[in-house]
Amino acid sequence: MEKRKFVDQKVEPKFHAIREFILSHRHVFLRQGSVVTSWRTYRGHRLGPFFSLRYRVSGRQSAFYLGRSIMLAERVKGLLREMQHERQFSRLNRQARAELRQCKQLWEQDLASVGLSRKGFEVRGWNGVTETSSPSEANKTSKEGKL
Amino acid sequence: MTEQNNSVNENSAPAKPFWMPPGVALENLSEELGTVIRGVLMPAYEKLVVAARPGLEQSTGMTIVHLLWLEALQQTELGQDLMGSGHESERLQKHERSIARLLRLAGSKMKASDFLLRLFAYRHKLMTGSGAAGLQLQPTPAGDSQPPT
Numbered sequence: 001m002e003k004r005k006f007v008d009q010k011v012e013p014k015f016h017a018i019r020e021f022i023l024s025h026r027h028v029f030l031r032q033g034s035v036v037t038s039w040r041t042y043r044g045h046r047l048g049p050f051f052s053l054r055y056r057v058s059g060r061q062s063a064f065y066l067g068r069s070i071m072l073a074e075r076v077k078g079l080l081r082e083m084q085h086e087r088q089f090s091r092l093n094r095q096a097r098a099e100l101r102q103c104k105q106l107w108e109q110d111l112a113s114v115g116l117s118r119k120g121f122e123v124r125g126w127n128g129v130t131e132t133s134s135p136s137e138a139n140k141t142s143k144e145g146k147l
Numbered sequence: 148m149t150e151q152n153n154s155v156n157e158n159s160a161p162a163k164p165f166w167m168p169p170g171v172a173l174e175n176l177s178e179e180l181g182t183v184i185r186g187v188l189m190p191a192y193e194k195l196v197v198a199a200r201p202g203l204e205q206s207t208g209m210t211i212v213h214l215l216w217l218e219a220l221q222q223t224e225l226g227q228d229l230m231g232s233g234h235e236s237e238r239l240q241k242h243e244r245s246i247a248r249l250l251r252l253a254g255s256k257m258k259a260s261d262f263l264l265r266l267f268a269y270r271h272k273l274m275t276g277s278g279a280a281g282l283q284l285q286p287t288p289a290g291d292s293q294p295p296t
């Protein structure tokens with residue numbers, strides 16, 4: 001099928017070169033970096049858009065010129081999003097695990113207050129627990145002995 | 148239970164649940180995670196933590212919500228593994244590890260949920276059977292312990 005729209009055949013090799021560059025500076029682009037769109041004016045005419053990859057190294061801003069291809073810019077944006085999403089995601093995962101650890105401690109304290117204990121997420125010690133419905137029955141053993 | 152719910156509702160629930168880590172805005176998360184948070188986690192949080200009785204019931208509910216949150220994150224990661232780039236064998240290994248983690252999480256959630264159900268069942272039995280005020284589990288004095296019948 002004939003493609004009627006404009007196809008930039010240089011996008012693929014350009015993208016590979018930029019991808020190599022980004023991956024070789026992974027430590028920088030995992031945290032920051034974005035594709036910036038800009039225009040310029042020449043003899044009263046607005047030209048653009050032009051795309052560039054902006055990032056900072058040691059506090060100094062640097063740019064990697066991408067050209068005018070929207071397709072290339074979108075692909076670079078996608079790559080950056082993917083890399084940075086991974087980092088955000090692993091941070092969320094770490095925080096969630098830390099929160100769960102704290103939560104388990106609290107749960108353990110509450111379990112201990114009624115004479116139960118946990119191993120992993122399994123609650124143990126039912127046999128040593130008496131369930132009462134009122135303080136007056138505190139010393140009586142329940143009918144079932146277990147929950 | 149109704150009294151409990153009312154008293155909890157009067158103390159207005161926080162806009163953002165405290166199981167969400169600080170510095171994370173719901174809007175910045177992926178669409179899939181946003182859907183899970185709104186559709187599954189928030190209702191679970193309301194029901195199992197905000198509306199629960201303070202103490203054991205609430206801390207169990209909180210544990211379950213945290214496990215649900217981790218499970219949601221794990222499921223998203225699983226989807227990303229499938230779409231991810233890289234060598235196929237490495238990707239498959241990573242995928243298998245993710246599945247194993249997800250299954251462990253699901254198992255843990257089941258155990259915690261099972262305990263909560265037992266608490267609910269016991270409380271229900273007390274409320275309907277003997278007309279007692281609520282659940283009180285008390286440890287048997289050390290010298291007094293009797294084997295379960």
